Amino acid sequence: MTDARELQSRFDAQRQAFAAEPYPSLAKRRDRLARLATLTRRHRDEIVRAIAADYGHRAAAETQLAEIATVGQAVRHARRHLRRWMRPRRAAVPWRLLPARARIHYQPLGVVGIMAPSNYPWNLAWLPAVDALAAGNRVLIKPSEHTPVTSALMARLAEYYFAPDELAVITGEVETAQAFAALPFDHLLFTGSARVGREVARAAAANLTPTTLELGGKSPVIVGADADLARAAERIAFGKWLNAGQTCIAPDHVLIDTSRLTAFIEAMRKTVNDFYPRGTAGEDYSAVLGDRQRERLEAMLAEARDHGCRVIELGERVTLADGGTKLPPTLVINPHHALSLMREEIFGPWLPVIGLGDFDAALARVNAGPRPLALYAFTDDAVERRRLLEQTHSGGVVFNDTLLHSAVPALPFGGVGESGMGAYHGESGFRRFSHERSVFLQSRHSRVGWLNPPYRRWLVRLMSR
Incomplete structure (x- = not known):
């Protein structure tokens, strides 16, 4: 101290x-x-x-x-x-x-x-x-x-x-x-x-x-219409549940075409099973830091349940011998924008998944919120990538992955x-x-003395060009 x-x-x-x-x-x-x-x-x-x-x-x-x-x-x-x-x-x-x-x-x-x-x-x-x-x-x-x-x-x-x-x-x-x-x-x-x-x-x-x-902030993920869902689910899961979601650039929520929502959920379920074959009790899944953080996250999820959101838990809650807690990877489907889950940075293992009409709707949703620390997009469409770069603002942008821009020392990191x-x-x-x-190093051969008074009109005109 x-x-x-x-x-x-x-x-x-x-x-x-x-x-x-x-x-x-x-x-x-x-x-x-x-x-x-x-x-x-x-x-x-x-x-x-x-x-x-x-x-x-x-x-x-x-x-x-x-x-x-x-x-x-x-x-x-x-x-x-x-x-x-x-x-x-x-x-x-x-x-x-x-x-x-x-x-x-x-x-x-x-x-x-x-x-x-x-x-x-x-x-x-x-x-x-x-x-x-x-x-x-x-x-x-x-x-x-x-x-x-x-x-x-x-x-x-x-x-x-x-x-x-x-x-x-x-x-x-x-x-x-x-x-x-x-x-x-x-x-x-x-x-x-x-x-x-x-x-x-x-x-x-x-x-x-x-x-x-x-x-930090609420870093969105856009899953494009051309994205490989298995690959997208794998990289989103890596970024989201590293350190149980307690990462300032973790994916905060996913924006995806409504027609692909069900398939994406199944891809996420399979990915979590692959990542954590022993579930949340395994050594590879981290705990939430402190009771205050756990209580905040539990209140967020309880509010979403109370408002009728579909909540999909992809593991079990585990209480550790020393009192620590592991909260499971959890998907929250189509939460209302007024919920604390959508207003505040989650900073934990809850992942809202929101079905939208198309890429334009996803861009509009991103631009409606505060500028995030990171923006993720899964698409190989060059036009959509250019539009995202030109029409949105964020600290960093990553295509077809999450988090890894922060591991490149030559890239500036900031919000x-x-x-x-x-x-x-x-x-x-x-x-x-x-x-x-x-x-500024003046030369001994400098002629800037020409600028001294009394001022010459022809010189003033020349220097003003």
């Missing part, structure tokens, strides 16, 4: 260290990234156990794939490309100012704050840290209070592998998080709900702290509108945590 004085002391120490070394070398940055990769690689078994302890049960393979492997991949990508990212970029100079030169110099911002959520506590704390360290910054991380075992492990390992004025992890409850958001960071990245994101943005605004907000602002990952993250400094 970190009190306000210790938090301020950690921040001040990083501020002073940055002032003493405002532009770390390529070698120093690569070393910090290498230590971060070692921190994750050497302690993978501890990470798996810590996250499982916080959840009650988290599939070990899911932690390996979605938490550990992604951090290692991000570090490798950054170290490989960092020399090029750091290189100043030339900028074109108007002919009127020649032979002057111009370039863009990437300057570290200073101290970067990262507020991570509970659904992927390792991944979503360290991935932005990779980008911030690559850009030459000092980093303070506040992990979620809902994953205390993982947060404690993160703090202990950070203290072992990094000097506290390089990178530090701050643990604590809501009050600590509020004090953290109020610090005058040079940039603050928050991942979580839109409600909390608004509070973080208000706190940051008092210091004019630039923010990146990754907020738009209600799903967030700003993006990171790879070079986009390096630039997010850098100041693009304008540099």
